[in-house]
Amino acid sequence: MRYIWLKYIKMGDTACSKRSDRPRKTSKRQKRLLSRISKANPFMTAREVWNESKVMPDISLTTVKRYLRESNLYGRVAAKKPMLNK
Numbered sequence: 001m002r003y004i005w006l007k008y009i010k011m012g013d014t015a016c017s018k019r020s021d022r023p024r025k026t027s028k029r030q031k032r033l034l035s036r037i038s039k040a041n042p043f044m045t046a047r048e049v050w051n052e053s054k055v056m057p058d059i060s061l062t063t064v065k066r067y068l069r070e071s072n073l074y075g076r077v078a079a080k081k082p083m084l085n086k
Contacts, residue, residue: 030056034064035071042078
């Protein structure tokens with residue numbers, strides 16, 4: 001409790017301060033490129049997107065999956081639906 005009180009007196013607030021993050025290996029533009037590749041062909045797996053994006057610096061498959069999840073593209077593959085004929 002003492003630490004919280006001293007922090008309030010010193011800072012005027014008890015909220016956590018922003019920490020510096022590790023710099024990203026890719027830019028926002030490259031992140032958009034990954035999601036665009038995946039949206040162009042919804043049947044591609046994350047590994048295929050990763051193989052197609054080899055122009056980027058050394059990023060891992062896990063990083064590609066994380067970027068796709070941040071773009072709301074989760075590990076699901078589009079279903080192949082049969083064509084209905086009348």
